[in-house]
Amino acid sequence: MGKASIDFAVGLNAYETVEEIVDKCLEAERLGLDYVWIGDSPPHLYCPSVAAAVASRTRKIRVGLGLLSPLLHTPDQILKGIISLTEAYGDRFEICLGVGDRSQLSRVGIDSKLVRGLDYVLKAKRKIARSLQASGVAIKIWLGAQGPRMLAASKSFDGVLMNYASPRMIKWAIDRAKSTARKNFDFGIYAPSYVYRKWRPKAYRLLRIASAVVALGAPATVLDEFGFSKRLHRAMEEHEAGLRIESVARNVPAEIVDNFSIYTSSSGLRSYLTELGDLGISHIVFGFPQNLSKITIRDLASVLPNH
Amino acid sequence: MKLDLGISSSSPLSVAIQFSKLAERGSLNCIWIGEDLNAQREIFTVAGIILLETSRVKVGVEVTSPLARNISTIARASATLSQIGRGRFRLGLDAARPNASMRDATTLLRRIWRGETVTFTSDNFRLGNYYARYKLGFATPIYFGVRDPELLALAGETADGVILSGPKRYIEKAVAIVEQGLRKRKRRGKSFRFVARVPTVVVDKKSDLKLAREAVATVLAETPKAVLEMVGITQEMVKPIKAMMAEKGVNEASRIVAEDLLQEVAIYGSPEEVAFDLRSLEKYGIDEAIFGSPYGREPAKAIREMAEAWGRLV
Numbered sequence: 001m002g003k004a005s006i007d008f009a010v011g012l013n014a015y016e017t018v019e020e021i022v023d024k025c026l027e028a029e030r031l032g033l034d035y036v037w038i039g040d041s042p043p044h045l046y047c048p049s050v051a052a053a054v055a056s057r058t059r060k061i062r063v064g065l066g067l068l069s070p071l072l073h074t075p076d077q078i079l080k081g082i083i084s085l086t087e088a089y090g091d092r093f094e095i096c097l098g099v100g101d102r103s104q105l106s107r108v109g110i111d112s113k114l115v116r117g118l119d120y121v122l123k124a125k126r127k128i129a130r131s132l133q134a135s136g137v138a139i140k141i142w143l144g145a146q147g148p149r150m151l152a153a154s155k156s157f158d159g160v161l162m163n164y165a166s167p168r169m170i171k172w173a174i175d176r177a178k179s180t181a182r183k184n185f186d187f188g189i190y191a192p193s194y195v196y197r198k199w200r201p202k203a204y205r206l207l208r209i210a211s212a213v214v215a216l217g218a219p220a221t222v223l224d225e226f227g228f229s230k231r232l233h234r235a236m237e238e239h240e241a242g243l244r245i246e247s248v249a250r251n252v253p254a255e256i257v258d259n260f261s262i263y264t265s266s267s268g269l270r271s272y273l274t275e276l277g278d279l280g281i282s283h284i285v286f287g288f289p290q291n292l293s294k295i296t297i298r299d300l301a302s303v304l305p306n307h
Numbered sequence: 308m309k310l311d312l313g314i315s316s317s318s319p320l321s322v323a324i325q326f327s328k329l330a331e332r333g334s335l336n337c338i339w340i341g342e343d344l345n346a347q348r349e350i351f352t353v354a355g356i357i358l359l360e361t362s363r364v365k366v367g368v369e370v371t372s373p374l375a376r377n378i379s380t381i382a383r384a385s386a387t388l389s390q391i392g393r394g395r396f397r398l399g400l401d402a403a404r405p406n407a408s409m410r411d412a413t414t415l416l417r418r419i420w421r422g423e424t425v426t427f428t429s430d431n432f433r434l435g436n437y438y439a440r441y442k443l444g445f446a447t448p449i450y451f452g453v454r455d456p457e458l459l460a461l462a463g464e465t466a467d468g469v470i471l472s473g474p475k476r477y478i479e480k481a482v483a484i485v486e487q488g489l490r491k492r493k494r495r496g497k498s499f500r501f502v503a504r505v506p507t508v509v510v511d512k513k514s515d516l517k518l519a520r521e522a523v524a525t526v527l528a529e530t531p532k533a534v535l536e537m538v539g540i541t542q543e544m545v546k547p548i549k550a551m552m553a554e555k556g557v558n559e560a561s562r563i564v565a566e567d568l569l570q571e572v573a574i575y576g577s578p579e580e581v582a583f584d585l586r587s588l589e590k591y592g593i594d595e596a597i598f599g600s601p602y603g604r605e606p607a608k609a610i611r612e613m614a615e616a617w618g619r620l621v
Contacts, residue, residue: 015440018390042377043440046384049355053391056359072377080349087320087348088356108379109433135347 006277008304009035009064010297011190011287014045018053021045025054027294029061031301035094037064037190037285041101042072042108048081055089062092064285067144067161069100070124071110071117079128086137096161096190097121097128098144101217118153125156142188147219151176159186161285163214165193166259167275169226174279188283189276193262193290195269197299206289211260212249218260228256262286266303273305308589309336310582310617312610313369313504313599316353317343323353324360326610331364333614337397339369339470339504339597351384358392367397369470369504370452373412374403378432381412382419382439389445399450399470403431406457413449413465420447450502454534456484463488468500471593473530474572476538478503479591486592502595503588508575509603509612518601519575520561526572528552528560544568578609578616586620 010028012021025036036054040047051063063085068078078095085093099105099117106112125141132139143150143157146164154160154177162173174187192210194203215223215232216239223229231253238248257263262284264272276284290300312330314323327338338357342350350368358366366388373381381398388396398416403409408431415432418425424438448467453459462469463485471481482501489499506522508515527535528549532542544565551560569575574584585596603609 014387015442017442018387042379042383043438044383045390045441046351046380046387048349048352049384049387049391052352052355052359056356072380077349077376080347081352084320084348084352084356088324107435107437108377109435110377131347 006273006281007034007188007283009033009037009283009285010291010300011037011039011285012291013039013288014041014047014050015043018045018050021050022053022057024291024294024297025058025061025063027297028301029058031298032306033061033297033301033304035062035064035283035285037066037096040066040068040072042104048085051085051093052088055085055092060092062094064094064096064142066096066142067098067100068095069105070097070120071100071105071112071115072108075124075127078124079131082128082139083132083135083137086139091138094140094142095128096142096144097125097157098150101213103217118149122153122156140186142186144190145173145177146217147222148176154185155182158184159188159283161188161190161283163191163218164189164260165191165262167272167279169222169259170276170279170281172225186282187280188285189281190285191262191287192260193286193288193300194296195262195264195266195286195290195300195303196296197266197302199265200296203289203292203296206292207261207263208252208257209245209249210288211257212252213245214260215252215256216248226259228259232256262290266299269303270305308586308593308621309595310585310614310621311335311337311339311502311595311597313339313341313597315341315343315346315600316348316350317346320348320353320356323357325607327357327361327364327366329607329610330614331361333611334618335364335598335614336595337365337367339367339399339502339599341369342371351388354388354396355391358388358395361395363395365395365397366392367450368399370399370401370450372403373400373408374431378412378415379419379434379437382416383441385416385447386420386439386441386443386445389447390442392445394445396445397448397450397468399452401452402455402458406455406461408432409451409453409458409461410465416447416449448500450500454481454531459484460488460491463499464491467498468502470502470504470597472504473526473534474538474540475505475574475588476571477534478505478588478593480537482592500594501592502597503591503593504597504599505585505588506573506601507581507585507598507613508573508601509578509581509609510575511577511604515604516569516575517561518604519573520564520569521557522601523564523569523572524548524552524557524560527564527568538571540568540571578612579620581613582616582620585617
């Protein structure tokens with residue numbers, strides 16, 4: 001039941017300089033990756049402008065923008081950004097909508113607890129899709145989802161990018177989204193990743209932090225479902241008390257890293273990809289810290305099938 | 308004194324890029340991109356594309372509301388463009404109500420760009436322990452595109468420059484108001500820039516004057532009453548034009564633009580005459596003049612000719 005092929009992407013965090021990001025995207029293109037995803041978050045660079053810089057220097061690699069939060073950008077701004085990019089660089093762009101990191105949103109005055117984030121996202125998707133169609137621009141719109149409600153809402157999108165990495169959690173998530181998903185719907189994952197040829201302690205330390213961020217942001221229903229709530233209790237308390245995430249991550253058990261990230265040696269990646277292919281995954285975004293350097297991107301690309 | 312080019316986000320990007328390259332080749336100083344809210348283009352994305360397509364000319368957003376986006380988004384969009392342009396980007400902010408919002412926006416942007424952890428609460432802005440994680444380095448100058456006297460003075464007090472638009476005599480008066488604000492500064496550097504935007508048209512033949520009349524009709528319809536009255540343009544003079552604009556559009560409205568209004572509001576003539584008239588704004592204290600829409604019957608040719616005429620004059 002798995003799909004014939006999987007698209008591979010590397011996710012770039014836009015806190016580096018534009019030049020560094022472009023440099024890594026050029027390397028990703030040279031290595032034959034299918035996509036780069038440019039993240040968007042209040043403390044980072046502005047995703048559409050970074051995407052413009054990437055598209056202007058690369059030739060064919062597809063560029064994903066997001067996760068873009070309609071709580072932070074109006075649907076009109078998201079729409080106009082993507083139309084501007086398409087007009088300048090052609091049909092190479094896709095977007096992923098979602099609520100976004102609640103703690104980062106709260107720092108810029110957006111209390112996502114006070115609004116129904118999912119409603120915002122759905123309204124934005126409808127408006128953007130309608131306007132794109134009217135403009136004659138075809139763009140794939142993904143939903144960034146984790147919890148059961150978001151997963152169920154993915155039926156309104158062209159695909160869902162799930163914040164999971166372990167096959168059992170992915171299967172659970174697909175089961176929640178699948179019953180309502182349309183034909184030609186794409187299931188993808190976007191997870192912290194470290195696929196290594198030579199293990200580097202710095203990359204692993206960063207992977208722990210990235211995994212902790214994802215796990216601590218997961219809905220309680222998900223953590224309960226997989227029995228992680230108790231084991232994350234201390235880390236959650238520290239996180240809520242405002243402790244730096246680097247310190248909090250030290251108290252996150254290794255199984256959180258195993259379940260919330262793609263963490264494997266290069267030789268172990270193939271069987272993992274086969275498993276994901278069998279589950280129906282067609283798009284994998286290898287997130288931070290796989291983008292740490294061009295070397296870590298090369299380590300990944302060297303073991304991807306047909307790359 | 309420098310010559311700038313004004314373009315709009317309503318232009319197809321291929322045209323905007325063509326004009327920008329002409330401006331750069333013609334050694335113009337800055338390309339100001341006006342935000343047309345009805346256009347299907349996003350101003351910061353367009354500015355990024357123009358910066359990527361050029362290498363020397365400055366590029367400015369003219370102008371965006373500090374309330375249209377989260378202030379952190381304006382900060383990071385500007386920082387991104389400053390990185391892309393290696394210091395060539397300028398941010399234009401337009402009037403926000405209440406006036407204190409302009410001061411707050413300017414202060415917050417600069418604090419974020421200094422790398423401070425910012426906590427601030429007002430009716431319009433709310434930040435809590437917010438700090439930028441992107442690399443900071445290139446300064447982004449902030450220009451106010453305002454007309455209200457109180458905001459003009461505030462521009463002098465807090466901004467890095469001001470974009471003045473309106474009839475020529477208004478420009479003179481506005482400079483004086485901005486100067487009042489400048490005098491309130493503890494340290495007055497020489498870096499503050501006065502930029503003027505007046506409708507400009509290169510006219511090859513008499514029929515081209517229609518373009519100038521259309522531009523004047525549009526400007527008169529959009530310019531606040533207080534600004535027009537500052538230079539003796541009464542509502543009695545403007546009302547018929549506004550009514551005709553609303554009823555039959557700009558084409559018909561342009562037919563009733565009187566000669567004195569045309570001369571008061573627009574700069575038109577041969578490239579040499581337009582360059583000379585723009586240059587004459589220097590006597591009011593203007594540092595940069597924008598050669599903007601509608602340019603002329605053949606815009607690309609007009610831009611090229613203007614750049615050449617300016618080069619000969621300066």
